[in-house]
Amino acid sequence: MAGIQLNTLRKIYAGNVEAVKGISIDIKDGEFIVLVGPSGCGKSTLLRMVAGLETITDGELFIGDRLVNNVEPADRDIAMVFQNYALYPHMTVYGNLAYGLKNRSIPKDEIEKRVRKAAEILEIGDFLDRRPRQLSGGQRQRVAMGRAIVREPAAFLFDEPLSNLDAKLRVQMRMEIKKLQKELGTTSLYVTHDQLEAMTLADRLVVLSGGVVEQIGSPIDVYEKPASTFVATFIGSPAMNLLPLAKSGNEWKLDNGANVDVKLNTDLSDLILGVRPEDLVIEELSEKFDTGLHTALTVHVVEPVGAESYVHGTIGEGSVDVVVRAPGKLHFEPGQILKVTAKPEKLHTFDTKSGKRIELEGALETA
Amino acid sequence: MKRSQFWDHVILVLGALFMLVPVVYALMTSSHDAVSIYKEGLQLSPGGHFVDTYKQVLTEAGGFTKSVTGLTMLWNSLVLGLGFAFGKIIISMLAAYAIVYFRFPLGTFFFWIIFSTLLLPLEVRILPSYEIVQGLGMANTYSGLIIPLIASATGTFYFRQFFKSVPDELVEAARIDGAGPLKFFIDILVPLSKTMIAAIFIIMFVFGWNQYLWPTLITTDESLFTLVRGMKQILQVWIGAQIPDTNQAMALAVLAMLPPVLIVVIFQSWFVKGLVESEK
Numbered sequence: 001m002a003g004i005q006l007n008t009l010r011k012i013y014a015g016n017v018e019a020v021k022g023i024s025i026d027i028k029d030g031e032f033i034v035l036v037g038p039s040g041c042g043k044s045t046l047l048r049m050v051a052g053l054e055t056i057t058d059g060e061l062f063i064g065d066r067l068v069n070n071v072e073p074a075d076r077d078i079a080m081v082f083q084n085y086a087l088y089p090h091m092t093v094y095g096n097l098a099y100g101l102k103n104r105s106i107p108k109d110e111i112e113k114r115v116r117k118a119a120e121i122l123e124i125g126d127f128l129d130r131r132p133r134q135l136s137g138g139q140r141q142r143v144a145m146g147r148a149i150v151r152e153p154a155a156f157l158f159d160e161p162l163s164n165l166d167a168k169l170r171v172q173m174r175m176e177i178k179k180l181q182k183e184l185g186t187t188s189l190y191v192t193h194d195q196l197e198a199m200t201l202a203d204r205l206v207v208l209s210g211g212v213v214e215q216i217g218s219p220i221d222v223y224e225k226p227a228s229t230f231v232a233t234f235i236g237s238p239a240m241n242l243l244p245l246a247k248s249g250n251e252w253k254l255d256n257g258a259n260v261d262v263k264l265n266t267d268l269s270d271l272i273l274g275v276r277p278e279d280l281v282i283e284e285l286s287e288k289f290d291t292g293l294h295t296a297l298t299v300h301v302v303e304p305v306g307a308e309s310y311v312h313g314t315i316g317e318g319s320v321d322v323v324v325r326a327p328g329k330l331h332f333e334p335g336q337i338l339k340v341t342a343k344p345e346k347l348h349t350f351d352t353k354s355g356k357r358i359e360l361e362g363a364l365e366t367a
Numbered sequence: 368m369k370r371s372q373f374w375d376h377v378i379l380v381l382g383a384l385f386m387l388v389p390v391v392y393a394l395m396t397s398s399h400d401a402v403s404i405y406k407e408g409l410q411l412s413p414g415g416h417f418v419d420t421y422k423q424v425l426t427e428a429g430g431f432t433k434s435v436t437g438l439t440m441l442w443n444s445l446v447l448g449l450g451f452a453f454g455k456i457i458i459s460m461l462a463a464y465a466i467v468y469f470r471f472p473l474g475t476f477f478f479w480i481i482f483s484t485l486l487l488p489l490e491v492r493i494l495p496s497y498e499i500v501q502g503l504g505m506a507n508t509y510s511g512l513i514i515p516l517i518a519s520a521t522g523t524f525y526f527r528q529f530f531k532s533v534p535d536e537l538v539e540a541a542r543i544d545g546a547g548p549l550k551f552f553i554d555i556l557v558p559l560s561k562t563m564i565a566a567i568f569i570i571m572f573v574f575g576w577n578q579y580l581w582p583t584l585i586t587t588d589e590s591l592f593t594l595v596r597g598m599k600q601i602l603q604v605w606i607g608a609q610i611p612d613t614n615q616a617m618a619l620a621v622l623a624m625l626p627p628v629l630i631v632v633i634f635q636s637w638f639v640k641g642l643v644e645s646e647k
């Protein structure tokens with residue numbers, strides 16, 4: 001068991017592609033860290049640098065107390081689970097689990113013991129004599145996990161291990177991975193581009209974009225206090241509504257000239273206002289308050305998903321799309337005007353240029 | 368529909384006959400004695416001398432020096448065929464392994480050099496090759512017979528393509544599992560290449576078995592003659608001035624055909640099985 005420390009890690013690929021631009025993360029022993037971000041943001045590259053499959057251009061990597069920049073993957077005391085499982089097709093399940101141990105000259109009876117134990121935990125005991133191709137996707141996934149477990153490594157590394165499974169199985173395996181990781185207490189670094197997977201699995205989330213860290217924090221922190229407009233729109237579904245506002249006189253206006261009735265305690269002349277779809281409440285259904293946000297949408301599209309409906313509309317003519325998460329039993333007509341409000345503590349503000357979060361002093365002005 | 372099927376069959380049957388009749392002729396003729404063949408020509412029905420003829424061909428010494436039997440030639444052919452096939456497989460697998468998995472300076476360049484030797488078959492370079500082998504004192508040896516033939520651009524190319532199709536993640540998983548380059552090759556790559564090896568083995572064994580020009584050039588010692596190379600030579604002597612031993616000639620021809628046919632038949636089932644149960 002050990003923590004992992006990444007000190008300003010950088011990766012420059014041949015052709016001067018800088019995929020990872022100085023990332024520092026301090027992973028505590030036993031922690032479950034999820035790296036999340038859009039395609040091409042450098043998640044896999046970072047994970048593979050930790051695994052030793054990709055050389056480190058610059059920076060330091062510690063596993064435990066050991067500097068491992070130049071240590072072979074096999075000697076880093078890590079185990080990796082790959083997206084397409086990467087099982088040895090010509091070996092039985094038993095052979096797959098045992099191979100890494102054999103190469104470490106672990107005695108036969110110890111190998112047998114560890115494989116049986118892992119097989120029991122993962123409920124793959126009945127398949128030990130089968131070849132990978134005789135297994136279903138979910139079973140292969142378990143075998144891949146088993147191969148990592150038997151090694152009893154200091155850390156597990158996962159690169160989108162669930163993305164080849166169907167939706168239902170993914171949810172199930174997600175819970176099992178979480179449970180397993182807690183039981184074993186093994187430090188884990190998990191890559192995904194699925195924000196839901198990230199939220200449910202992580203002790204701490206690392207949101208990446210373009211090779212840099214946008215935010216590190218617990219899923220709830222990241223959700224409630226996104227550090228930038230990027231994080232705000234990436235985490236949460238449907239995404240947070242962002243309204244670019246500019247002050248004209250005493251009023252805040254959208255760039256199409258529409259007034260937005262919002263009270264903000266700031267000297268700034270422009271900012272981006274963020275509000276999550278579930279925090280926009282239909283005025284008739286809400287208690288009365290004067291503070292916060294009050295505005296009216298023209299409904300365009302309604303997406304009913306059962307328990308709730310996503311109502312898409314605009315403020316004024318042709319401005320940004322605003323989504324409201326409304327109770328599913330209500331009925332909406334396109335073209336209808338919908339008055340919505342949001343409490344002051346539900347509003348997020350971001351800098352127009354940098355997109356970074358701005359904390360308004362004394363939060364948001366009362367009346 | 369019916370009609371086109373009928374014609375399909377006619378064409379297939381004709382094709383099959385075209386291929387098979389000469390073989391049947393050879394087989395049947397070899398079971399008669401020389402005199403009756405001389406009188407009545409090639410035969411399509413079995414005669415009564417099958418065992419005699421083959422025993423004679425296999426065990427009776429022939430040639431100028433009376434040092435070579437059909438059995439020796441069969442053995443020599445087998446050595447050439449197997450040595451040729453295994454040599455080519457080993458060499459080309461190793462070459463492809465180096466080219467695909469190791470970054471070394473001018474790797475691609477070397478690959479294209481190897482590849483361009485496809486344009487230089489043995490026939491083109493036969494004199495220099497002979498000079499070298501002769502100079503190394505390898506004329507009239509098994510190694511002289513086999514080694515100059517086993518460098519294989521085709522094999523290297525096939526294995527390179529195959530290795531390239533092995534998923535990178537498998538290589539990485541093996542690396543994390545502590546398999547070094549040699550272990551990875553032996554534990555993972557070779558087993559994965561089984562079907563590929565079988566396919567190349569079939570092709571190369573038959574190709575090696577049927578070599579004519581090179582053995583003719585490099586072996587003058589009759590005890591090293593292969594079947595394909597020795598058949599005519601041996602018979603000329605056997606025939607002498609009397610009635611030609613056509614039965615024996617046919618028996619040798621049948622013997623020369625048999626092993627390649629067996630190899631194909633045996634390995635084909637293996638090969639097809641391997642293709643169906645794709646391992647990757």
Ligand SMILES: Nc1ncnc2c1ncn2[C@@H]1O[C@H](COP(=O)(O)OP(=O)(O)OP(=O)(O)O)[C@@H](O)[C@H]1O
Nearest residue numbers: 013014017019038039040041042043044045046193
């Ligand atoms: N071997 C390579 N050579 C050059 N550039 C590379 C190489 N591998 C990745 N890149 C580049 O580095 C960047 C990050 O790639 P990476 O695979 O880490 O993305 P990712 O976040 O894992 O994306 P995805 O979610 O699609 O897997 C990309 O712009 C990619 O094009």
Ligand SMILES: [Mg+2]
Nearest residue numbers: 043044045159
């Ligand atoms: Mg990736």
